Amino acid sequence: MQFLVKIMIGLFASTIISYIAYKKQALTLSGAIGAMILGTGIFFGSGLYGSFLIFVFFSTSTIFTFIKRNYKNEIEKQYEKSGGRDFYQVFANGGVGLLYSLLYSFTFNPMYLILIGVSFAASNADTWASELGVFSKSLPVSLRSFKKVPKGTSGAVSLFGIxxxxxxxxxxxxxxxxxxxxxxxxxxPFSYIEAFLLIILGGILGSMIDSILGATIQAVYYNENLKKETEKAFEEGKSNVLIRGYKLINNDFVNFTSILLATIIILLLCR
Known part of the structure; x- marks a missing residue:
C-alpha cells in the first residue's frame, strides 16, 4: 500500500509541475512526459529529498533560460536543441539522480544521498555555466585549442562561467x-560538512568533465550556408559536415556521461 501511495503522490505532483512547465514552453510534450516519469521515480526513491533538489535545479535553470531570451536566441542557433527541454534532455540531466534515488530506496545507504546531490549539483553547475556564462564580457576559451571562440561553443569556458x-x-x-x-x-558516517563539500566538488567536477567531453568527443558540424560551426547534424533538411567528434555523441550523451562520471569519482574518493 505504501508503495502505491508514494507513486500516486509523486505522479500527482510531477504531473502538475510538468503541465505548468509545458504551458510555459519550458518543456516540450515529450519533455513533460519525461519529467512526469522522472519526478515520480525520484519521489518514490528518495522522497522529498530528491524531489526538492530536482525542483531547485529545474526551477532555477528554467528562470535563467528565459533571461534575455532574444540575446540568447542568436547564440543558441548553433546548439543541437533550443527552446523547451525534450524527453532526452530531461533524462540526460535527471536520469543519474533517478538511478541513485532508486538504489537508495532499496538500501537506505547514506552514500546514495550524497550521490543524488552530486548528480543534481553537476546538472545545475553545467546549466548555470551555459545559461549565465554567455553574459561574460570576455569570449570563452576552447579547451581543445586554448583559443578564444564564440560564446555558446561546446567545450569552451570563461572565468564568469566557472x-x-x-x-x-x-x-x-x-x-x-x-x-x-x-x-x-x-x-x-559522513558529517554535514563532508556531505556539503562532496556535493559541491562533485558538481564542479561534472561541469568540468562536460566541458572536456564537449571539446573533444562531442559531434561538431560545419554549416556551409551559415559558414559557422554548429551542434546540429541537419539544418533545414540538409546535412551538415562533421568536422570533429563522433556522430553518436551529442549534447545529451555528454550531459548524462559527465554527471555519471562525477558521481563515480566522488564514490571512489569516499571509498
Missing part, C-alpha cells in the same frame, strides 16, 4: 543539507 558553475553547485549542496537537516536523514 563562477556561475560554482554557484550552481553551491545552491544544490546547500539545498541538500537543508532537507537532510529538516528530515533528519541518516548521513552516518
Amino acid at each position: 563562477l556561475m558553475s560554482f554557484l550552481g553547485s553551491l545552491l544544490i549542496a546547500f539545498s541538500a543539507i537543508i532537507i537532510i537537516t529538516i528530515f533528519q536523514l541518516n548521513l552516518n
